[in-house]
Amino acid sequence: MSELFKNFAFARPSGALTLSNRVVVAPMCQYSAQQGCANDWHLAHWIGLLNGGAGLVMLEATAVTEEGRITPGCLGLYNEATAAALDDHLQRARRQAPPVPVCLQLAHAGRKGSSAEPWNGGGLLGVPQGGWPTLAPSALAHAPGEATPQALDDEGLARIAQAFVHSARQAADMGIEAIELHAAHGYLLHEFLSPVSNHRTDAYGGNFEGRIRYPLEVFAAVRQAYAGVLGMRISASDWVEGGWTPEETADLALRLKQAGADFVHISSGGVSPQQKIAIGPGYQVPFARMAKQKSGLPTIAVGLITQPDQANQVLADGDADLVALARAFLYNPRWGWAAAAALGGEVTANAQYWRCLPPGTGRIFGDIHVGMR
16 A cells, blocks of 8 residues: 555544545635635535545634734634634535544734735735734834834733634634644744744744744643644745754754644745745655654645655655645645545545546545446
């Protein structure tokens, strides 16, 4: 059997979470919510992803506070309305798909909040354009010409940490099996990690110990409140001279393991427009390998992993334990099926789809096939 289609189990005191394979759908913002509320776009999108053959589906960055949204169209879980909409649309999606575990990515956008949707330029929105004041570790704008964020004080730090806890508890009530804290791509928790964005002179800034303090405090608070599978997505490199490094990422992964983390998800970049990323197939896999070797935590690799053989090789080489894909699943929502056909694996699909395989594909569905009258 290929490595990609072997089971994987997260062991927790509350009970193991077993994935049917090692394909993960990475979080992908849809920028299509209304006042933070999921709607029919999300319903259709989630039904498609849950039917795609992955062992785990991660939902998009979900803001824990209203000002923590990236754009006015971003999903949220911060009041009764957003909780009810997320719960309703997710439960309906899950009823139309095989039983696939779901991971919710909880996030705060920090100084990159109040932005326009990518297809509208992506720049910061002023209050007259529907934007809002942003928050950050330090009063430093993300890019020249953008509004300066407000530096968080102790009260603000406590409020946001409690918001992460509250959202995690709501996710647990919805039966969501896993949570990922978003500390990548230049959003708030990443902003604390990086010396590019964190110029604080108090206990939450300065050296490595100071910069990791707040993300670890948030993690610890959520870990105490949430018994399910919990991990963190980390940008392993800022791709900027003097920025956050892969070595620091590996050290943070070890600290997370000691704090009770179940996984790390290794990405990169996003904290500065000055970044110079050496993009190529699997370009972030070495970062995942470094974090895995240092921490011993289950590690998810992501980034231009697009082909079944390529994904399988990452696992066979021991570079990661799971492989995540994002845009590949937007382009081909049945990527998991194609990978199973290519590698001799099996996936689960609804009975309505059992007859769809092209001649010569072979058996990929772990179900009983039915004939067609």
